[in-house]
Amino acid sequence: MNKLDILQMIKPYNTISIIGMDKNVGKTTVLNYILEKSRGKLKLGLTSIGRDGEEEDRVTATEKPRIYIEKGTCLATAKQCLYNSDITREILSTTGIHTAMGEVVIVKALSDGYVELGGPSLNSYMIQVCKELKGLGSDLVIVDGALSRKSFASPSITEATILATGAALSRSMDKVVERTGHAVKLLSLQQEDNKHILGLCRNIPEAVRVSIINKDDSIVNLEVLTALEAAKEVVENLTEEAVYVVVKGIISDKFIEDIMKSTDKFKGITFLAEDGTKVFISGDTLYKFERQGGKLRVLNGINVICVTSNPKSPFGYEFDKERFMDKLRKEISLPIIDVKAENFR
Amino acid sequence: MKFLDKEQRQQIGFTFVMDQLEVMTPYGAEEKKDIKPFKIAHKDKLLKELDDTEKVIEGIKTKKQLYSEVERIFCKLKDIKSSIKRCKHNEALDDIELYEIKYFTLLNEELLEVFNNLDLQIENIRMNSLEEAIVLLDPEGKRIPTFYIYDQYSERLKEIRGEKTKLEHNILKEEDEDTIIMLKQQRLDVVILEEEEELKVRRELSEKLSDYIHYFEQNMESIGKLDFLMAKARLAIKYNAVKPRISKKMELSLKDAVNPEIEEVLKSREKSFTPVNIDLVDGTTVITGANMGGKSVTLKTIVLNLLLGQMGLYVFAKEAQLPVLDFVYFVSDDMQNISKGLSTFGAEIIKLKEVINCVKTEKGFLALDEFARGTNPKEGLFLVKSLSRYLTKYDSISLISTHYDGVVEEDMVHYQVVGLKNVNFEALKYKIDLNKKHSVELIQENMEYRLERVSKDSQVPKDALNISILLGLDEELVNIAKGFYADKE
Numbered sequence: 001m002n003k004l005d006i007l008q009m010i011k012p013y014n015t016i017s018i019i020g021m022d023k024n025v026g027k028t029t030v031l032n033y034i035l036e037k038s039r040g041k042l043k044l045g046l047t048s049i050g051r052d053g054e055e056e057d058r059v060t061a062t063e064k065p066r067i068y069i070e071k072g073t074c075l076a077t078a079k080q081c082l083y084n085s086d087i088t089r090e091i092l093s094t095t096g097i098h099t100a101m102g103e104v105v106i107v108k109a110l111s112d113g114y115v116e117l118g119g120p121s122l123n124s125y126m127i128q129v130c131k132e133l134k135g136l137g138s139d140l141v142i143v144d145g146a147l148s149r150k151s152f153a154s155p156s157i158t159e160a161t162i163l164a165t166g167a168a169l170s171r172s173m174d175k176v177v178e179r180t181g182h183a184v185k186l187l188s189l190q191q192e193d194n195k196h197i198l199g200l201c202r203n204i205p206e207a208v209r210v211s212i213i214n215k216d217d218s219i220v221n222l223e224v225l226t227a228l229e230a231a232k233e234v235v236e237n238l239t240e241e242a243v244y245v246v247v248k249g250i251i252s253d254k255f256i257e258d259i260m261k262s263t264d265k266f267k268g269i270t271f272l273a274e275d276g277t278k279v280f281i282s283g284d285t286l287y288k289f290e291r292q293g294g295k296l297r298v299l300n301g302i303n304v305i306c307v308t309s310n311p312k313s314p315f316g317y318e319f320d321k322e323r324f325m326d327k328l329r330k331e332i333s334l335p336i337i338d339v340k341a342e343n344f345r
Numbered sequence: 346m347k348f349l350d351k352e353q354r355q356q357i358g359f360t361f362v363m364d365q366l367e368v369m370t371p372y373g374a375e376e377k378k379d380i381k382p383f384k385i386a387h388k389d390k391l392l393k394e395l396d397d398t399e400k401v402i403e404g405i406k407t408k409k410q411l412y413s414e415v416e417r418i419f420c421k422l423k424d425i426k427s428s429i430k431r432c433k434h435n436e437a438l439d440d441i442e443l444y445e446i447k448y449f450t451l452l453n454e455e456l457l458e459v460f461n462n463l464d465l466q467i468e469n470i471r472m473n474s475l476e477e478a479i480v481l482l483d484p485e486g487k488r489i490p491t492f493y494i495y496d497q498y499s500e501r502l503k504e505i506r507g508e509k510t511k512l513e514h515n516i517l518k519e520e521d522e523d524t525i526i527m528l529k530q531q532r533l534d535v536v537i538l539e540e541e542e543e544l545k546v547r548r549e550l551s552e553k554l555s556d557y558i559h560y561f562e563q564n565m566e567s568i569g570k571l572d573f574l575m576a577k578a579r580l581a582i583k584y585n586a587v588k589p590r591i592s593k594k595m596e597l598s599l600k601d602a603v604n605p606e607i608e609e610v611l612k613s614r615e616k617s618f619t620p621v622n623i624d625l626v627d628g629t630t631v632i633t634g635a636n637m638g639g640k641s642v643t644l645k646t647i648v649l650n651l652l653l654g655q656m657g658l659y660v661f662a663k664e665a666q667l668p669v670l671d672f673v674y675f676v677s678d679d680m681q682n683i684s685k686g687l688s689t690f691g692a693e694i695i696k697l698k699e700v701i702n703c704v705k706t707e708k709g710f711l712a713l714d715e716f717a718r719g720t721n722p723k724e725g726l727f728l729v730k731s732l733s734r735y736l737t738k739y740d741s742i743s744l745i746s747t748h749y750d751g752v753v754e755e756d757m758v759h760y761q762v763v764g765l766k767n768v769n770f771e772a773l774k775y776k777i778d779l780n781k782k783h784s785v786e787l788i789q790e791n792m793e794y795r796l797e798r799v800s801k802d803s804q805v806p807k808d809a810l811n812i813s814i815l816l817g818l819d820e821e822l823v824n825i826a827k828g829f830y831a832d833k834e
């Protein structure tokens with residue numbers, strides 16, 4: 001029934017990331033599914049943002065499927081994670097990138113086996129690691145990602161992204177569908193296409209959280225500690241000259257609402273987020289904002305290529321597979337893949 | 346801090362110099378972190394350090410290619426100190442540690458070859474071959490810097506891994522879920538055996554490696570020393586710094602000394618640094634001179650270069666002669682200790698107490714920048730005068746800059762900033778009147794920052810009044826001031 005071949009979908013890319021809507025939506029299942037499908041066909045390089053592949057989720061105490069990899073696969077993972085893996089391994093290099101789980105090490109699997117992934121948590125390091133894995137002859141580098149406020153590394157550094165969703169998100173199927181649809185919308189927020197502006201943004205100092213770009217290219221860097229609390233300063237500094245507001249960090253509902261409440265100068269101005277994972281605003285707020293003339297775009301686009309669905313929740317309930325798929329398809333115009341429906345181990 | 350605290354080191358431009366001292370290896374970084382003045386007791390070591398730096402400078406100039414090869418290898422080196430320490434304590438190293446040691450040994454052999462061609466002849470820098478360790482860690486003889494617990498280490502390990510592979514194949518082929526679970530359990534049992542056998546191998550390897558620990562340690566130390574010497578040498582070459590002559594007597598002489606940090610700041614404003622020339626001996630030397638005359642910069646430059654010399658670094662000057670010292674103090678009111686709630690003056694006195702204790706028992710150098718400037722001028726003058734007189738009888742070199750007139754006495758040396766002395770005052774005034782906006786810059790341009798040695802009776806120049814006039818202070822006010830000057834004379 002499921003005619004979509006995930007392998008065909010991901011094959012054209014050098015790097016892909018998998019991110020989950022929530023902890024228990026079966027992100028690791030998706031990864032294992034891809035590993036299974038790639039066996040003997042693609043030489044893979046693997047890493048993850050932060051740490052994942054834990055034996056058990058501490059909150060729900062459900063057993064998570066671990067990652068079972070093929071001999072010959074290259075990994076970038078932290079020392080501690082490596083000790084929790086059972087492959088026979090060859091150490092290829094150390095990266096000098098340190099994480100809470102130890103230094104990230106690049107190894108090659110000399111046998112099949114279970115591994116735990118824990119890669120770097122900063123974009124720049126992640127890019128370096130992906131490059132190294134690719135350089136070792138991997139056809140495809142897969143980054144096990146995260147979708148959370150706590151994560152710094154973003155899926156935008158990979159060429160394509162798979163979003164995993166599932167019943168674990170909510171007991172209400174409609175809610176899951178709605179939230180997933182909204183997430184896809186935010187993740188796929190259009191990238192700003194004005195190259196000149198993108199260039200200006202790159203030159204904004206690292207520490208600056210919020211800046212305003214004026215018609216004449218002058219940049220006003222606001223003195224705020226976090227983007228979350230910046231609405232007041234933004235309002236005070238918005239003039240007729242402003243064309244862009246660049247936000248490094250989270251764009252929240254409160255931020256957008258506070259601006260809409262206190263000024264109408266945001267109309268016609270483009271708000272630029274770093275990427276779709278940094279935008280945490282509700283569908284209603286986004287709708288109101290855009291209807292009133294605000295624009296929301298990103299500096300780094302995320303190329304979401306498909307959504308995977310897991311109708312089973314570890315909390316003990318299960319959606320009707322077909323209905324769930326149907327609803328997702330209606331809401332989201334991307335390929336939807338039910339990885340559990342496929343028979344694999 | 347007998348050789349300036351962190352904040353003062355920052356102020357005199359020492360931190361700037363240290364930041365420019367670029368080591369490439371973790372071992373060199375450790376040497377750099379431990380840098381300190383040699384002091385009189387270790388004068389021989391200081392001399393040797395300077396000689397060694399000279400050798401390396403010579404080498405970098407004549408054997409450029411070889412040294413860039415060394416740098417290339419240095420860049421790749423990682424810190425294996427803690428692994429070596431663990432090995433020394435008979436702990437079983439893990440495969441990542443063994444990998445890092447193997448990586449080190451391979452680079453070591455590359456380095457050794459270049460090193461031998463350097464023909465350095467520096468005591469304490471000795472490199473050993475680690476070939477035997479390589480043989481141990483590279484049983485396949487491929488000489489590639491990757492590592493695993495090779496099958497060659499143990500027949501039993503090879504068997505276990507064969508069994509593991511077989512099970513993994515079976516797991517893949519098997520369709521029946523229950524059988525798969527059973528096979529996976531079997532595989533897990535084999536994994537446990539594999540880990541046990543690997544541990545055994547790692548223990549053996551670590552034990553065998555411990556035979557060579559001494560060589561590893563000596564090489565790491567030598568690499569650190571060479572790295573640090575090369576960093577010093579590159580810095581000296583970059584700034585055309587000079588090897589200080591170490592004097593037996595309490596003589597300090599600098600010819601065309603500069604302060605790189607201040608020089609760089611001036612350069613960014615398209616101005617140049619006026620080099621400092623000075624000869625000092627034990628006893629008191631007083632620097633007087635105009636406002637805006639750069640007395641503080643002069644002191645900072647002297648203190649900086651003196652401190653660098655004490656630490657075995659080349660000196661930023663054309664020529665330098667320095668004594669070895671047991672302390673270098675710099676008392677200035679930049680360092681006022683606000684956190685302790687002391688006034689500038691209070692902080693100065695507290696510091697001075699500490700300094701005087703040292704002066705009484707040790708030989709060193711002491712600079713005071715406008716001491717007691719914060720208190721009332723009459724008392725200030727008395728204090729500076731007493732201090733100057735007090736310090737003449739000690740073996741240390743004391744350098745005091747002051748505004749106050751009549752401090753210098755018979756047995757003191759007196760330097761003065763040339764200042765606006767040789768300037769055609771009327772011409773400058775005219776120029777400034779034409780160009781009001783840049784009055785400060787124009788004065789700076791005409792200010793002669795050079796020091797000249799003068800007789801003890803030389804008056805402090807009236808540059809304060811002159812500058813006030815040049816900057817366009819109200820004429821009536823200036824005239825009243827002129828009246829006071831006349832009264833005094």
